[in-house]
Amino acid sequence: xxxxxxxxxxxxxxxxxxxxxxxxxxxxxxxxxxxxxxxxxxxxxxxxxxxxxxxxxxxxxxxxxxxxxxxxxxxxxxxxxxxxxxxxxxxxxxxxxxxxxxxxxxxxxxxxxxxxxxxxxxxxxxxxxxxxxxxxxxxxxxxxxxxxxxxxxxxxxxxxxxxxxxxxxxxxxxxxxxxxxxxxxxxxxxxxxxxxxxxxxxxxxxxxxxxxxxxxxxxxxxxxxxxxxxxxxxxxxxxxxxxxxxxxxxxxxxxxxxxxxxxxxxxxxxxxxxxxxxxxxxxxxxxxxxxxxxxxxxxxxxxxxxxxxxxxxxxxxxxxxxxxxxxxxxxxxxxxxxxxxxxxxxxxxxxxxxxxxxxxxxxxxxxxxxxxxxxxxxxxxxxxxxxxxxxxxxxxxxxxxxxxxxxxxxxxxxxxxxxxxxxxxxxxxxxxxxxxxxxxxxxxxxxxxxxxxxxxxxxxxxxxxxxxxxxxxxxxxxxxxxxxxxxxxxxxxxxxxxxxxxxxxxxxxxxxxxxxxxxxxxxxxxxxxxxxxxxxxxxxxxxxxxxxxxx
Amino acid sequence: xxxxxxxxxxxxxxxxxxxxxxxxxxxxxxxxxxxxxxxxxxxxxxxxxxxxxxxxxxxxxxxxxxxxxxxxxxxxxxxxxxxxxxxxxxxxxxxxxxxxxxxxxxxxxxxxxxxxxxxxxxxxxxxxxxxxxxxxxxxxxxxxxxxxxxxxxxxxxxxxxxxxxxxxxxxxxxxxxxxxxxxxxxxxxxxxxxxxxxxxxxxxxxxxxxxxxxxxxxxxxxxxxxxxxxxxxxxxxxxxxxxxxxxxxxxxxxxxxxxxxxxxxxxxxxxxxxxxxxxxxxxxxxxxxxxxxxxxxxxxxxxxxxxxx
Numbered sequence: 001x002x003x004x005x006x007x008x009x010x011x012x013x014x015x016x017x018x019x020x021x022x023x024x025x026x027x028x029x030x031x032x033x034x035x036x037x038x039x040x041x042x043x044x045x046x047x048x049x050x051x052x053x054x055x056x057x058x059x060x061x062x063x064x065x066x067x068x069x070x071x072x073x074x075x076x077x078x079x080x081x082x083x084x085x086x087x088x089x090x091x092x093x094x095x096x097x098x099x100x101x102x103x104x105x106x107x108x109x110x111x112x113x114x115x116x117x118x119x120x121x122x123x124x125x126x127x128x129x130x131x132x133x134x135x136x137x138x139x140x141x142x143x144x145x146x147x148x149x150x151x152x153x154x155x156x157x158x159x160x161x162x163x164x165x166x167x168x169x170x171x172x173x174x175x176x177x178x179x180x181x182x183x184x185x186x187x188x189x190x191x192x193x194x195x196x197x198x199x200x201x202x203x204x205x206x207x208x209x210x211x212x213x214x215x216x217x218x219x220x221x222x223x224x225x226x227x228x229x230x231x232x233x234x235x236x237x238x239x240x241x242x243x244x245x246x247x248x249x250x251x252x253x254x255x256x257x258x259x260x261x262x263x264x265x266x267x268x269x270x271x272x273x274x275x276x277x278x279x280x281x282x283x284x285x286x287x288x289x290x291x292x293x294x295x296x297x298x299x300x301x302x303x304x305x306x307x308x309x310x311x312x313x314x315x316x317x318x319x320x321x322x323x324x325x326x327x328x329x330x331x332x333x334x335x336x337x338x339x340x341x342x343x344x345x346x347x348x349x350x351x352x353x354x355x356x357x358x359x360x361x362x363x364x365x366x367x368x369x370x371x372x373x374x375x376x377x378x379x380x381x382x383x384x385x386x387x388x389x390x391x392x393x394x395x396x397x398x399x400x401x402x403x404x405x406x407x408x409x410x411x412x413x414x415x416x417x418x419x420x421x422x423x424x425x426x427x428x429x430x431x432x433x434x435x436x437x438x439x440x441x442x443x444x445x446x447x448x449x450x451x452x453x454x455x456x457x458x459x460x461x462x463x464x465x466x467x468x469x470x471x472x473x474x475x476x477x478x479x480x481x482x483x484x485x486x487x488x489x490x491x492x493x494x495x496x497x498x499x500x501x502x503x504x505x506x507x508x509x510x511x512x513x514x515x516x517x518x519x520x521x522x523x524x525x526x527x528x529x530x531x532x533x534x535x536x537x538x539x540x541x542x543x544x545x546x547x548x549x550x551x
Numbered sequence: 552x553x554x555x556x557x558x559x560x561x562x563x564x565x566x567x568x569x570x571x572x573x574x575x576x577x578x579x580x581x582x583x584x585x586x587x588x589x590x591x592x593x594x595x596x597x598x599x600x601x602x603x604x605x606x607x608x609x610x611x612x613x614x615x616x617x618x619x620x621x622x623x624x625x626x627x628x629x630x631x632x633x634x635x636x637x638x639x640x641x642x643x644x645x646x647x648x649x650x651x652x653x654x655x656x657x658x659x660x661x662x663x664x665x666x667x668x669x670x671x672x673x674x675x676x677x678x679x680x681x682x683x684x685x686x687x688x689x690x691x692x693x694x695x696x697x698x699x700x701x702x703x704x705x706x707x708x709x710x711x712x713x714x715x716x717x718x719x720x721x722x723x724x725x726x727x728x729x730x731x732x733x734x735x736x737x738x739x740x741x742x743x744x745x746x747x748x749x750x751x752x753x754x755x756x757x758x759x760x761x762x763x764x765x766x767x768x769x770x771x772x773x774x775x776x777x778x779x780x781x782x783x784x785x786x787x788x789x790x791x792x793x794x795x796x797x798x799x800x801x802x803x804x805x806x807x808x809x810x811x812x813x814x815x816x817x818x819x820x821x822x823x824x825x826x827x828x829x830x831x832x833x834x835x836x837x838x839x840x841x842x843x844x845x846x847x848x849x850x851x852x853x854x855x856x857x858x859x860x
Binding site: 024047050051053054056059061134135136142143146155156206207210211225226227228229252253254255256258259262263265266268419420421422423424426459460461462 | 581582583585586587588589593594595596597598600604632633634635640643644699702703706707708710713714715716717719806807808809811815816819822824
């Protein structure tokens with residue numbers, strides 16, 4: 001029997017050890033050297049949960065791939081790190097003419113791709129045509145550029161070239177639009193519109209280019225062991241100062257969220273985007289006093305909502321929809337998320353220009369008003385039948401709370417799992433209610449109001465307008481706002497659009513995500529980016545690192 | 552022998568075709584990959600052009616015929632997500648899964664049989680009971696629990712090994728291999744320990760063992776030289792049959808430990824509706840399982856002269 005006691009003893013000792021070291025990393029291991037001005041050099045280590053697909057601006061879907069693409073390639077304009085201000089990138093300046101119908105970009109002189117070939121106006125034209133290639137365009141970004149003159153003909157094989165894009169000379173590109181668009185410039189800051197060396201792409205082929213990308217961005221590809229690790233090194237010729245400080249960036253791929261949190265604590269990785277960590281890990285970092293100073297918190301342009309299909313009775317009843325919007329206690333709904341979700345009362349979430357939580361049309365929790373609306377809707381005793389809320393992916397966290405909120409006004413709901421495919425929610429006449437959401441492509445209200453609620457956005461399959469909501473008054477406001485060049489008038493128009501939408505309540509807004517990134521203290525000037533999702537531009541490593549305990 | 556092998560290979564092909572067909576039918580019900588490919592902004596025209604480009608507008612039977620036609624030329628198609636040939640993706644990942652699987656087989660056979668032999672030799676005594684008890688406990692722990700626990704204890708709290716990954720260079724590969732291999736092997740070690748013990752206890756009572764003992768062979772020689780060889784047969788058979796479970800387990804373990812093998816590829820493909828990759832990994836996985844079975848048959852024939860006839 002002695003061996004049994006020995007085994008038991010060992011097991012108990014192991015358990016005790018694990019319990020005793022419950023918090024092996026109560027604080028980061030290192031702090032910075034204390035420099036006051038940015039310094040160059042050092043290696044930044046990251047770990048990502050996903051894998052990278054082809055590193056090709058014209059052909060990526062995932063945020064992870066987009067983050068790397070944004071380091072390897074340049075767009076005509078971009079956002080200054082940490083701001084929504086458009087600034088010159090490949091284009092050193094631009095003009096908007098013809099009341100917003102023509103954009104002229106003047107390219108920076110002497111910009112070269114990583115392989116040494118110069119970047120010129122013809123590359124810009126060819127890159128855009130390649131992005132919108134009728135044969136291959138499977139990019140989510142295609143429709144961002146549907147206002148370029150000749151888009152339809154080019155996409156339908158009726159024209160060999162995109163008529164609206166012209167290289168006026170070596171360094172001037174003119175883009176003509178079908179109609180004025182005040183948001184056009186923003187679209188040329190989107191990652192997919194980045195400029196590629198088209199001669200090279202034609203030579204090596206699309207597939208080979210995707211695994212050995214050559215751009216003009218602040219970093220270039222050094223090595224890529226597929227599925228495992230990618231290493232980028234600084235582009236010494238980069239035109240903007242103060243964008244690339246670290247000499248190289250090493251990114252481990254396919255690392256599960258829980259392991260990323262452990263690596264952060266051990267100091268194996270220098271920073272992690274909040275999305276890449278599990279919610280429980282983010283909460284751990286928030287609660288652990290030693291790690292409190294390492295958090296970079298920012299709202300992101302993301303909304304979650306309870307979407308009501310305005311074509312399926314009884315949800316064509318406006319008062320009923322308004323009742324639902326009043327009935328939801330958004331603060332209670334987001335409380336279990338411990339700071340990673342914020343209650344959302346408006347269409348434009350925090351972080352998007354136009355966001356105004358105090359707007360009079362904001363959707364507030366008010367059971368009395370909800371009951372009034374139920375009476376107005378003709379259901380003083382509640383809905384006779386149980387309703388279905390469809391969702392895709394994993395079971396939604398707040399399901400029970402939504403059920404309880406709606407039960408209070410006599411609307412009984414159950415949840416229906418519709419598989420993995422978002423298409424189930426966006427097919428006409430299918431889901432009466434659904435849990436839906438939106439992530440901004442770029443920081444502008446047009447990307448919410450028009451994309452999600454214009455009657456043009458209704459389609460039988462894959463309808464971006466998930467509520468199948470059509471309101472001619474709204475369409476007029478949106479069409480005028482799209483063309484409006486005066487920023488103040490434009491803002492007022494989008495506020496008006498938000499009012500119409502929230503009062504008609506095709507969506508009951510629920511929550512918006514708060515991004516909480518964890519950044520070691522020696523990583524300085526890191527900005528939580530929205531587009532691109534991981535913005536490593538401008539950060540620097542305050543080295544040599546000192547042990548945490550040193551003064 | 553040759554004829555039997557030929558029949559086995561033929562049966563293997565039948566099973567492989569059936570598995571391919573089953574996977575093809577099942578992927579039809581996963582969802583519409585066009586929704587994933589097109590993204591939220593796509594217009595009806597965009598969706599139609601994507602559907603046409605990937606041949607998804609063809610009748611199902613024709614899609615199947617085209618797929619099988621390519622398959623016969625060893626062409627597994629192109630991944631929607633990676634935009635690269637599926638065969639190239641699998642060729643990158645398969646060696647890593649084989650490395651993991653090989654390590655697991657070694658661990659299972661060495662430690663499983665050793666523990667079983669120890670228990671059988673000390674039958675009814677403390678070592679036997681500890682082995683039996685421990686193997687029962689270990690076999691009951693699923694990999695999705697033991698994996699994270701090992702990661703938490705050994706890599707995180709103690710800091711002895713990397714927190715998942717694959718590493719660069721042989722030394723790092725080995726360091727990264729330890730935890731996933733141990734996790735995946737644990738259940739097998741426990742299982743084979745019990746199996747080996749059971750077989751050995753039986754064999755140790757056989758006449759030829761008594762004869763060996765009577766001739767004065769040492770207990771170790773009796774156990775390892777005479778009894779073990781006779782007890783190995785069911786174990787080897789079992790290992791061949793367990794290839795499927797091994798590949799299935801790899802899906803979980805590779806995900807937990809960020810081991811960039813085929814299991815992780817398959818998992819991501821299902822989540823992302825990357826149908827060509829799903830089919831490719833199913834076909835290669837099935838082929839691996841079937842080859843494992845054949846290999847164990849051959850190994851058994853080598854161990855047991857009676858089976859060679």
